[in-house]
Amino acid sequence: MLSGVKETHTQRVPATAKGEATRAHLLRTAAAIFAERGYAATTQSDLIAASGLTKGAFYFYFRSKADLALAVLQEQKGRWLTEVGERVLAEPTASQQLRALVPTMLDLISREPAAWSVTRLTRELSADPALAADVSKVPAEWLAFIADVIQRGQADGDLRAGLKPELVAAVLVGAFDGLKDLTDVLEPGDRGGVAFTERVHTFLALVELALVTPA
Template sequence: MTGSDPPKVPATAKGEATRAFLLRTAAQVFAERGYAATTQNDLIAASGLTKGAFYFYFRTKSELALAVLQDQQARWLSQIGERVLAEAKAADQLRVLVPAMLELISTDPGAWSVTRLTKELSADPEVAEQVCKPMVEWVAFVADLVRRGQTDGDLRTGLDPGSVAAVLVGAFDGLKSLTDILEPTERAAFGFTERVQTLLAIVELALMNSPAPTGSGGDVR
């Protein structure tokens, strides 16, 4: 895929629905297997389309993977952002951030394709800038919560908001990768949620100046 040869954009509602279906299906496949271990034939088989129909929408695996990544990243930013910003105070927004992420992951099996695809595709110099931009936006989103919480006096000062945000985002993604290694498949979801609860407790103790309000939604168990 090159900048002068963009993917086809469906002109009909049916075409848009088919493209959306392909993105959801491919996201699940990439989340389960990773980019490198997934072949174009795997993606075609999972879609149930003929090769001709599949290639009308996406001509290469990398083209489809980039589209999946952009779609999933937009979903993270919009859906999680909507729930987080429903809270009035920045500290409470930070508290509901991780539960909102866990909820998205539990309802969308392909959501974890973001982590794998970002890591694998960022190594490709042709698409690295496109791949990394949404992650930069995501870290900036979290950094803004930290910065406003510090200004409000609810979060401890003395730590750089950008650095705090990078650590929190990295810890969340890293816990998923670690859980994939440590836990059998049938226990992975529970093990991940349990470890994220520990991360939330650490954040509360290390960053917050005031206790969480009763029934704040910070506990997703």
């Protein structure tokens, strides 16, 4: 092990403030590129050029594109669970938390488009058998968070009973991600923002009718 450096199976994590700042810069840069182009269309050279680092400096932190992509996935997952989780759970009831979920997610994507790299990376990296086990943990944690909101709402009588929370969570996440993919095809580029928001709010209205019990 290098002095002052802690190694994991995928990356080297620096112990100094400067090293941590450089690593954070790499993660932000890579997240933006992966969100825009996807994993397969992004080359190692693209990532190195965008980072502004030398090849040697880049490889000090991440030994491959896959290692960097996994690190981006973990970092962005933590951001989703922290930022979205804190805002959603600040609402007093499960039904209000469900209502807050989509607007909060839209706000995060609007402020930080790179946050969308989670979905693209999860889809692309899961196709690699060597990475699939690690990648599957990311959506699993997100689904568990949403399923917990559904389960508590059912227990409190705020949300319709009789549906499995895990299945409801999977449908909600799948629909949200699917609407983004559809919008990217129908209205590519910057034009997709408004269309995606309108479609998601329509979806949220349908969810409210289907899941939220009358007051």
